[in-house]
Amino acid sequence: MKKYFMFIALVLLSMTLATPSFSAETIKIGALYSVTGYMSSIDTPSLRGAQLAVKIINENGGLLNGRKLELISVDAKTDQKAAALGAKKLLSQGVIAGIGHSDPSFVLPSAPLFQKKGIPFVTSGATLPTLPMMIGDCLFMVPFGDDDQSFAIADYSYNTLGVRNVAVWTDNSMDFTKALSKFYKQRALELGMNIVLEDFFMMGDKDFSAQIARLKNTSPKPDAIFISSIPNEAGLTTKQIRESGMTLPIVSGDGFDTELIVTVPGKELANDVYFSTHTYRADSRPEVTAFVENYTKEYGVAPENAFAPLGYDAVALIADAITRANSAKPKALKESLAKTMGFKAVTGEISYTRASRVPVKGVSIISVKNGNYTVEEIWMPKQ
Amino acid sequence: MDSGYIAQQLVNGLILGSMYALVAIGFSMIYGIVRLINFAHGDIVMIGAFATLAFIETVGLPFPLVALCVFLTCCGVGIVIERVSFRPMRGAPQVTGFIASLGISIMLQNIGILTLSAQPRNFSFPGYMQTILHLGSVSFRIIDLVIFLTAIVLMVTLVLLVKKTKLGIAMRATAENIDVARLMGININHTIMATFAIGSGLAGIAGLMWGGKFGQIDPLMGYVPGLKSFVAAVIGGVGSIPGAILGGFILGLAEVLFVGLLPPIYSSYRDAFVFGTLIVILIILPNGLLGKDLEDRA
Amino acid sequence: MEMNRPRYSLAIMIISLTVFSFLIENMANDYILAIVCFTGINIVLAVSLNLTNGFTGLFSLGHPAFMAVGGYITALLTFPAEKKPLFLPDFPQWLDSFHLPFFPALLVGGCGAAFVAFLVGISVLRLKGHYLAVATMGFIIIIQVLLNNADTITRGPLGLNGLEDFTNTYWVSGWVIVTVYICWKIKFSSLGRSMLAVREDEMAANALGVNLFSTRSFALIVGAFFAGIAGGLWGHLITALTPGSFSLLMSFNIIVMVVVGGTGSITGSVLAAIIFTLTIECFRPLEENFGIYGVGEIVMALFLVLVLIFKPSGIFGTEEPDFVMGKHKP
Structure with missing residues (x-):
């Protein structure tokens, strides 16, 4: 018995010692992402994006006269x-800032x-607009709030697509999707649309035949139908x-911002889908093209x-603030x-001018026609 | 609510039910022979789906060969799992195997995320499979029909296998009494290994069909079908192969009708309903609809 | 002298835990403190599940569901009234007036969980073996769905947040001592012996006059009470609760501790809870340095399977080891 305990103790000791030590010069930023479990398909790309930003900043000589980011x-x-x-754990390691999470629950x-x-x-990814209020003056959001993205697509449905009667599907298992639907319905009613059907599903559902x-x-x-879901259900719905033969426009928020809505149904069926999202996809600003190029080079996938x-x-924003x-x-x-004004992020300009401290950011309305993404318009929130 | 609507929902339920049935057959078969609730069954469905993707995209095999290869791959996985973990536990309390299979399931999921990445991948079947067929006011796709027929054909084949072949007789003897079977000269190890191989191979085929129907696969995809098909197997009577099919259909129909006929707000109670039904069935009909009274469960 | 060895062991445990809590509260950083608290909570969970699963041989997976019940009740009872308008705008008015300090709220949470266990027990305790496991697994999913849909009280999938961080090592150590003491007393009482008898051979136990149903119900209810307490401690340590936390995976993690420690051995559960909580944290540097996330879980699961293969009754079996018991065998 003793031998086993000695062995286990040795293994544990060697694992803790395996932590590499860095010089005191580095600026430590903590990243909290769920790279295992069901959030991993959303959080892992965020982490890779953050790691890429750190790599690029360090290759360009770091910050504050050559201090590297870690x-x-x-x-x-x-x-x-x-x-x-x-x-x-991160706080005990002396980080000067934390980034992370794509869902307010975490x-x-x-x-x-x-x-x-x-x-x-x-x-980097939680879009609940009341987050800064709930947590305090240390919380900053990179993305816009759910209210903005829902209002954007609701305005677009009414004004451009001419939608008067709308059906709303909501993933009832996540706060993000519930909030998105709530704000969409709120704006739809303000604009004078009729909500003719509300239906629900749960994350992980694969079969939507009953709802269809x-x-x-x-x-x-x-x-039109507004579908509030995360990427995993976007392609499936x-x-x-x-496939059921319905051709009505499908509208959604940034949960639909994924290749899956084209690859899963196939190009012919990925038609007449519109979603509001971070200004990035199909965008030609220099920040965006550089990012896509670097990301593809680093990881071998877009x-x-x-x-x-x-x-x-998230990392770039912190680096800018440090500078x-x-x-x-x-x-x-x-x-x-807190004083960030007009920071040119890949996902749009970030300014913290609102009392709610949710950034005032442009929202892209993207259309999918035969598998091709086009930016239809950039919606700007009121200040 | 007109009759066309109800007919369409019934067909939807049957299609979903045949998906559950497909996974449940293998599950029920393994349970019937070795009394093991194999929680990792759903993850073998996942392995089947990824194997299909690999055989189609990298090796480029024609479709029927793909199905065969997927079957054989998953047979192999089943044999390895049985040999390495379940065989040494034989004779331990039933619950031991159940916990071990939970462990194996978690291992497979995490290895999947580690090696395949958590991103869902698209999965496309030949175009003709997606053609929509109309029958009155009801519509469905060719793949739905294929899944339905596959489930029925596999059930009949398995029932024949268990009833008529030598292997089947050995399986039934093992299920009845493992020690007596051994005394009769049956090679228990081979019989149980064959059971696992066939059961897991069927899970692989189910994975192929799931991928084909929904067009999207990921390393965590096995959890829900594993759980649901398990419920299906219990409803039908664990261990009974026709019971698994029946249970699958009943579960699929119940789920779809629950969502389709009640006001929409109840849709998000779908899983509570499924498991509530499961508990009720366990209490009033412990042997399921077609299960034999193999042991006392209550 | 030897007769009193367990009593000495208990005294040593109480004194050393008190000293340990005092030292660590004053010396360690927040991360270490949190790990210590989670270890303690896991001990409460493992020991109480052992009461249900180990002593009586019920195979219940429902512990996280009882935790959720206890956690939510405690959280809602202690939630500061001034924060309610912002954090719980839809909260029913009539519930607003219920407010309790932490300790009574914990007890109410534990009793709530025990009451739910009583209701569950009436319906599913007729089932045996893995049929009970499956029914209680269904129970976890049902509780999750209900919490997800009871928006006005639980805020649905977002969960509650902004709870006060009451839980510290003193509270946790206190509850560890209470849990271990009570479970120990039960194990070595006539009631405990009837529990073990039910586990070994229920027909014989029944013939000797043991009431199967009430013995089982008792085990489930007491186990659920401590699970509810653990849920309250858990919520006030993390300061947030979501329905998604109380999942089958959590159930699996607790069961691993019970099975590895030895189904029926209190010492085993305590040690296994400590080892597993610490091991998972020790894997973090490895995962972070090499980017191989999930290895900790894989190794845990592998370890579990190995224990099941080579020592199916767990490290200590049903016994309490000599260093706790002395030569005294009841």
Whole structure:
């Protein structure tokens, strides 16, 4: 028995010692992403984006006269406990800022710990607009709020697509999708649209035949359907609706910003789909083309979804704030982040001018016609 | 709610049910012979789906050969899992195997994420499979029909295999009483290994069909079909092959009708309904609809 | 002298835990503290599940569901009234007036979980073996769905957040001691012996006058009570709760501790809980340095399978080892 314990102790010891030591010069940023569990298909691209940003900044000589960035990445395991523990681990390692998470459920246990220590936390993908209010002045968002993206696509459905009767499908298992639907319905009613059908599904559902049959049978006939889902269900729903022979426009938010809506149904069926998302896909700004090129070179695949550039932007945003503050102290960094104005991120310009501290960012409306993505318009929120 | 709508929902339910049935047959067969709830069965479905993708895209085999290769690959996986982990546990309490299979399932999922990445991949079948057929007001696709028929054909084949062949007789003897079977000169190890091989191979075929129907696969895809087909098997009576098919159809129909006929807000209670039904069935009909009274479960 | 060895072991445990809590609260950083607290919570979970699964041979997977019930009740009872308008805008007014300090709220949470266990027990305790496992697995999923859909109270999938961080090593150590003590007392009482009898041979136990149903119900209810407490501690440690946390995976993690430690051995559960919580954290540097996330889980699962193959009854079996018991064997 003793021998076993000795052996285990040795293994554990050697693992802790395996942590490489870096020179005190580096600026440490913590990354909290769920690279295992069901969030991994969304979070892993974010992490890779963030790692790419760090690599590029360091190759260009680092920040503050040559100090290198170091990204310490902890797996949040799609688990609140691991997210909270991971945050504490990062804080104990002396990070000056944290980034991470694409869903508010995981921001909520980790970001308050950063807040308590006065260390800024930049969420790259959580779009719940009340997050900064719930957590405090250390929380910064890279993406726009769910309200903005829903309003954008609702305006587009009404004004450009001429939708008057709309059906709404909601993934009832996630907060993001529920919030998206809530804001879409709110704007739709303000604009005078009729919501003729509301239907629900759960993340992980593969078969939507029952909901589709009901959609077909709805009267008055909907002019379009709003589907609130994450990327995993985006392709599946599009495919099954089109295969059932229905051709009505499908509209959605950034959950549809994935190649899956073209590859899963195939090019012929990926038609008449419109979604609001971060200004990045099919965009030709120099930041975007450079990012796509670098990402493809680094990982051998094009960015998987919009969460990749969002992760990249989170690091770039912090780097910009450090440069402007000319300091890598958390307090100075926080103040400098709060003053961000017109920062040219890959996913659009970021300014923190609102009282709610949700960035004022342009929202792309992208159309998919026969498998091709086109930017239809850039929607700007009111200040 | 007109009759056309209800007919369409019934067909939807049958199609979904045949998907569950397809996974449930292998599951039920393994249970019937070795009394093991194999939680890793769903993950073998995942392996089957990825194997299909590999054989189509990298090797470029024609379709029927792909199906055969997928079957054989998953047979191999099943044999390895049985040999390495379940055989040494034979004779331990039933629950031991169940926990071990949970462990294996978690291993397979994490290895999948590690090696294949968590990104869902698209998965396309030949175009003719996607053709829509109309029958009155009801519509479905060729692949749905193929899945339905595959489930039925596999059931009949398996029932014949178990009833008529020498291997089948050995399987039934092993299921009845493992020690007596050994005394009768049956090679228990071979019989059980064959059971696992066939059961896992069937899971592989199910994976191929799931991929083909939904067009998207990922390393965590096995969890839901594993769980649902398990419920299907329990409803039909675990261990009974026709029961697995029947249970699959009942579950599929119940799910679709639950979503389709009740007001939409109840759609998100779908899983609670499925498992609530499962518990009720376990309590009032512990042997399922077609299960034999093999042991006391309650 | 030897007769009192377990009592000495208990005294040593209480004293050393008190000293340990004091030292660590004052010396360690937040990360270490959190790991220590999670270890303690896992001990409570493993020992109480062992009461249900190990002593009585019920195979329940439902522990996370009881945790969820206890966790949510405790969280809602302690939620600061001034935060409610912002965090819980739809909260029913009539529930607003219920507010309790942490300790009574924990007890109410535990009792709530125990009550749910009582209701569940009435319906599913007739099932045996893995049929019970399956029914309780269904119960986890049902609780998750209900929590997801009870938006006004639970905020649905977003979960609750902004709970006060009451949980510290003192609270956790206290509950570890209470749990271990009570489970120990039960194990070495006549009740505990009837539990073990039910596990070994229920027909014989029944013939000797043991009431199967009430013995099993008791094991499930007491186990659920501590699971509810653990849920409350868990929520106030993380300061957030979501329905998704209380999943089958969590159930698996607790069961691994019970099975590896030895089904029926309290010492085994305690040690296994400590080893597993620490091992998973120790794998983090490895995963982070080499980018091989998920290896910790793979190794855990592999270890479990190996234990099941080579020592199916766990490291300590049903026994309590000599260093706790002395030569005294009850």
